[in-house]
Amino acid sequence: MGYDRADAWTRKAKAAGFPARSVFKLEEIDQLHHVVKPGGSAIDLGCFPGSWSKWLIGRGARVVGVDLQAPALPGGTWLVGSVLEIEAEALRDAAGGPVDLVVSDLAPNTSGQKYVDHVRQIALAERALSLAIELGKPGSHFVCKVFDGEDANAFVERVKAAYTQVKRQKPDATRGSSVEFFVIGKGLKAK
Numbered sequence: 416m417g418y419d420r421a422d423a424w425t426r427k428a429k430a431a432g433f434p435a436r437s438v439f440k441l442e443e444i445d446q447l448h449h450v451v452k453p454g455g456s457a458i459d460l461g462c463f464p465g466s467w468s469k470w471l472i473g474r475g476a477r478v479v480g481v482d483l484q485a486p487a488l489p490g491g492t493w494l495v496g497s498v499l500e501i502e503a504e505a506l507r508d509a510a511g512g513p514v515d516l517v518v519s520d521l522a523p524n525t526s527g528q529k530y531v532d533h534v535r536q537i538a539l540a541e542r543a544l545s546l547a548i549e550l551g552k553p554g555s556h557f558v559c560k561v562f563d564g565e566d567a568n569a570f571v572e573r574v575k576a577a578y579t580q581v582k583r584q585k586p587d588a589t590r591g592s593s594v595e596f597f598v599i600g601k602g603l604k605a606k
């Protein structure tokens with residue numbers, strides 16, 4: 416996808432009242448994989464500026480989000496801090512117990528060095544997976560952004576060990592030049 420079309424996604428998001436184009440990635444993932452349970456509970460890791468959370472709330476989900484800054488968005492519970500430091504217990508308390516869905520769009524500030532960015536992003540994805548395993552109900556789902564690179568397949572294998580069904584997806588709204596893809600884990604295995 417060229418930049419003109421990429422900018423068209425951003426304009427479309429703003430016109431629909433969403434702060435970021437990323438909303439269309441989650442929407443497309445849900446259309447294909449049916450991860451959102453209306454009325455269910457969700458944890459959104461890396462939730463700022465709030466497009467995924469807003470979309471989840473609009474689908475009837477109860478949302479707890481974590482980021483280095485809180486989105487200016489009503490209807491959810493926002494915890495400010497690093498996912499690398501926050502205790503799983505604090506998230507569980509905020510969500511009122513184990514959840515139906517954990518989503519992670521976590522991404523580091525990019526350095527421009529592909530390998531460095533990959534390693535930093537995979538560390539965030541690994542943390543997202545640990546939190547999803549710890550905080551998900553048995554049978555819950557997981558959606559996680561991954562920057563592709565040499566550790567990506569090993570990460571996908573760890574998701575496969577924890578979930579019954581695992582798929583990879585590169586949504587249309589992802590820029591053509593982007594190294595990102597998403598891992599969708601369905602059906603968290605009982606611990």
Ligand SMILES: C[S@@+](CC[C@H](N)C(=O)[O-])C[C@H]1O[C@@H](n2cnc3c(N)ncnc32)[C@H](O)[C@@H]1O
Pocket residue numbers: 434435437438460461462463464465466467468481482483484496497498499520521522523524539
């Ligand atoms: C692509 S943005 C998320 C966009 C969001 N899904 C949306 O739809 O609005 C990635 C987010 O990851 C957050 N992030 C990066 N490292 C983090 C960390 N260690 N702890 C918490 N959030 C982090 C960034 O602050 C940024 O807001």
